[in-house]
Amino acid sequence: MAHAISTRSLTKKFGRREVLHGVDFSVEAGSVFGVIGPNGAGKTTTMRCLLDIIRPTSGEVRVLGKDPRQGGPELRRRIGYLPGELFLEGRVTGRKLLSHYEAISGPVAPGRIDALAERLGLDLDRHTRKLSKGNKQKLGLVQAFMHSPELLVLDEPTSGLDPLVQQEFHAMVREARQQGQTIFLSSHVLSEVQQTADTVAILRDGKIIAVESVSGLREGAVRHLRFSATGITGHDAGALLGAVPGVGHVEVLESNGTVTLSATLAGAIQPLVKALSTLQLKDLVLEEPDLEESVLQMYSSPGEPGSPPPGPRVSGHRASTHRKPVQQESAK
Ligand SMILES: Nc1ncnc2c1ncn2[C@@H]1O[C@H](COP(=O)(O)OP(=O)(O)OP(=O)(O)O)[C@@H](O)[C@H]1O
Numbered sequence: 283m284a285h286a287i288s289t290r291s292l293t294k295k296f297g298r299r300e301v302l303h304g305v306d307f308s309v310e311a312g313s314v315f316g317v318i319g320p321n322g323a324g325k326t327t328t329m330r331c332l333l334d335i336i337r338p339t340s341g342e343v344r345v346l347g348k349d350p351r352q353g354g355p356e357l358r359r360r361i362g363y364l365p366g367e368l369f370l371e372g373r374v375t376g377r378k379l380l381s382h383y384e385a386i387s388g389p390v391a392p393g394r395i396d397a398l399a400e401r402l403g404l405d406l407d408r409h410t411r412k413l414s415k416g417n418k419q420k421l422g423l424v425q426a427f428m429h430s431p432e433l434l435v436l437d438e439p440t441s442g443l444d445p446l447v448q449q450e451f452h453a454m455v456r457e458a459r460q461q462g463q464t465i466f467l468s469s470h471v472l473s474e475v476q477q478t479a480d481t482v483a484i485l486r487d488g489k490i491i492a493v494e495s496v497s498g499l500r501e502g503a504v505r506h507l508r509f510s511a512t513g514i515t516g517h518d519a520g521a522l523l524g525a526v527p528g529v530g531h532v533e534v535l536e537s538n539g540t541v542t543l544s545a546t547l548a549g550a551i552q553p554l555v556k557a558l559s560t561l562q563l564k565d566l567v568l569e570e571p572d573l574e575e576s577v578l579q580m581y582s583s584p585g586e587p588g589s590p591p592p593g594p595r596v597s598g599h600r601a602s603t604h605r606k607p608v609q610q611e612s613a614k
Contacts, residue, residue, distance in 0.1 A: 285344070286311040286433050286464035287332060292341035294327050294488075301327055303488045304341065309481075314455060314465040316475030319485035325468040326366050328485070329437050332466075333363055346433055359388040362426035366437035366468075368418050370410040376421045377406040380428065387429045398424045401450050416442040427454060434458060436467040440474055452478050472499075472573050496573075503571030507554070508544040511561040516541045519561070526557050540564065 288308035294301055302324050309315040319325055330336045331343055334350035343350055348357050370379065377395070384390050399406050404420040413421065419442045426434055434455075440448045455465055455478040469475050475482050476496050484492040511519060516536035520543065524532050528549035535542045547554055551568065558566065 284311045284347075285309060286313075286346060287315075287466060288342075288344045289328070289331075290342040292328070292331060292343060293339045294324075294331060294336070295339045300339070301488050302331075302338075305485070305488070305490055307483050307490055307493060309464060309466055311464050312459065312462050313480045314459050314467070314478050316472075316479035316482045317466070317468045317485050318470065318472050318475055318482060319468075320470065323485045324488040325485055326437055327488075329363075329366075329435050329466070329468065332435060333358070333361065355386075359386075359429070360432045362387070362429065362431040362434045362436075364422045364426040364434075364436040364439055366441075368422045370413070370418055370421065374410060375407050376404065376410055376413070376424075379410055379421070380406070380425060383425050384428070387425075387431070390428045391430070394430075395424060395428050398427055398454075401454070402447055414442075416444065416447070419443055420447065423451065423454075427458070430458075430461070430463065432463060434463060434465045434467070436465065438469060439467055440469070448474070476573050499573050500571050502549060503573045505547045505551075505571045506544070506569045507547055507567065508542070509558065509561075509566040510540050510542045510564040512540050512564060513562045514541060516543075519543055522557055522560070526554050529554070 285308045289305050292302055292305040305324070305328060307315075307317075317325055317328070327336070331338045332345050332350060334353070337351065345353065346357060346360055350357065374382075376399070380395055384395075395406070398404075399420070402420040402423060404417055404424065408417075410418070410421065419439075423436075423439060426436060440451055443451060455467075458465055459478075465478070467475070467479070472482065476499070479496050481493060481495055482499065483490050484494075514522075516534040519541045520532055520534045523529055523543055523545055526547075528547050530546045530548070532543060532545040547568075554568075
């Protein structure tokens with residue numbers, strides 16, 4: 283499979299301070315690749331190296347088969363870029379600004395700009411200085427998508443957008459992918475990336491700490507579950523649940539002959555279903571996997587914010603707890 287982007291041992295120093303410490307990743311052509319990481323992790327710096335806005339200190343970068351340092355305007359025209367911070371000229375309308383960008387980026391299909399603006403709910407005839415943060419972001423998105431580039435590099439694309447517009451943006455990403463375009467985007471949060479991305483990379487302190495397929499993350503992700511049952515003691519129900527592989531953080535509440543248990547489950551649900559089938563269930567909730575929680579565990583060292591929750595909390599008249607550590611996805 284051809285790669286639209288690849289980096290090998292990419293490092294970047296600002297002065298004496300190294301902010302990228304050997305970043306390695308590759309993005310398959312025609313896929314959506316999301317890079318997530320906290321503030322200052324190096325997402326924008328990585329993107330700027332891909333676009334030759336800044337130069338790497340060492341390492342190799344290939345974008346659409348070319349070294350960005352040698353690709354020049356011809357390579358830039360094949361890319362749509364949404365910068366993290368947009369600097370817009372104040373005295374022109376959005377429409378005028380986009381026609382200026384069109385002269386640089388290359389031909390735009392007739393009607394395309396108006397169609398994108400309408401989808402995002404952007405008034406192109408307003409002066410850019412009068413636009414709100416969200417509307418500036420929409421203008422940036424139209425600019426990036428308008429010439430249907432082979433590669434879209436989008437730095438925090440949904441920043442400032444309201445939820446409905448975010449949904450529209452996600453639809454635009456899916457359509458671009460269907461048309462064979464490659465999308466490389468960044469975010470602070472996985473919940474956003476997981477909606478569109480095939481693959482997610484986690485960047486922390488200038489290093490890629492994990493690259494996972496979103497479907498793989500889903501399989502290994504932590505789900506929350508809760509059920510009530512009768513005809514069993516809290517102790518026995520806790521023991522039954524605690525013996526299921528991947529179950530952790532068991533809490534047991536026993537009241538008036540009914541036991542209510544909550545826990546987390548990492549991994550396959552079949553062993554859980556088998557164990558629960560032996561109970562007289564009154565109620566059962568198995569939530570959607572919380573990918574955010576799985577990734578927070580990858581991010582964090584023990585004791586840091588975002589570390590896995592501490593041991594089980596116990597409540598109820600007669601409570602017993604059984605706990606196994608939540609299985610963690612290994613960082614590749
Ligand atoms: N031009 C620069 N000069 C000096 N340091 C810089 C420069 N640009 C970025 N940095 C530093 O490099 C590190 C990575 O910054 P970068 O903007 O790439 O992070 P980020 O992951 O995009 O963060 P955010 O989510 O806050 O946008 C930060 O510590 C930042 O202060």
